[in-house]
Amino acid sequence: MTQKNISAKKNCSVIQLGYNQYLDGSAIRQDFLETALKWISARDGIKIEDYMAQNQDAPNCNDIWLYFKKVMDWVKATFIEYRVIMKKVEWGILYNKYGEKNYDTKKLEAEIVKMLEDEDVTSSRGIYEYLFDGDERHLSIRKFSDKIKRAVYESQNKCCAKCGKHYPFEKMHADHIKPWSKDGHTTIDNCQVLCENCNRIKSDV
Numbered sequence: 001m002t003q004k005n006i007s008a009k010k011n012c013s014v015i016q017l018g019y020n021q022y023l024d025g026s027a028i029r030q031d032f033l034e035t036a037l038k039w040i041s042a043r044d045g046i047k048i049e050d051y052m053a054q055n056q057d058a059p060n061c062n063d064i065w066l067y068f069k070k071v072m073d074w075v076k077a078t079f080i081e082y083r084v085i086m087k088k089v090e091w092g093i094l095y096n097k098y099g100e101k102n103y104d105t106k107k108l109e110a111e112i113v114k115m116l117e118d119e120d121v122t123s124s125r126g127i128y129e130y131l132f133d134g135d136e137r138h139l140s141i142r143k144f145s146d147k148i149k150r151a152v153y154e155s156q157n158k159c160c161a162k163c164g165k166h167y168p169f170e171k172m173h174a175d176h177i178k179p180w181s182k183d184g185h186t187t188i189d190n191c192q193v194l195c196e197n198c199n200r201i202k203s204d205v
């Protein structure tokens with residue numbers, strides 16, 4: 001099996017089946033194949049080169065092609081609305097972890113719309129990953145500006161909102177009183193300034 005003979009046969013199919021709209025780069029070039037190989041190797045927990053080596057005597061590339069189709073069909077079935085940002089998502093990596101479960105597609109769509117409309121979500125591509133693992137880091141939640149942090153710092157008389165000790169501005173952290181996950185926004189009324197220690201204690205909870 002070589003990269004060339006897979007891509008020559010399958011590139012047309014990628015476009016005919018509409019899979020290219022879920023992939024970054026041009027499917028006419030070899031990008032789709034590289035992507036599929038990366039995903040299937042990740043599934044098996046091995047490097048791309050090792051996958052190629054293990055399958056060099058395979059009579060054809062059906063393994064990778066069938067896997068790739070399963071990934072793409074899962075994406076199409078799970079997400080009822082198509083969006084261009086979907087091109088940026090590593091679908092195979094998500095499929096490897098979550099592809100066996102059946103999700104409530106309408107509920108997923110409603111959550112996506114809510115996050116797209118949320119000004120505090122600054123990474124729209126991260127929405128899809130967040131839906132599955134709930135890790136807010138994918139969303140790059142907006143941070144408080146220095147202007148807001150400064151205003152709150154002054155209103156707290158330059159002291160930490162938790163322990164009440166005085167610290168210089170640079171040593172303080174602007175914190176969401178109500179976390180984003182509980183509908184707290186990045187607005188001044190939801191901002192408190194904490195010292196490093198109190199901020200760390202709060203983050204660990």
Ligand SMILES: [Zn+2]
Binds near residue numbers: 162195196
């Ligand atoms: Zn403190």
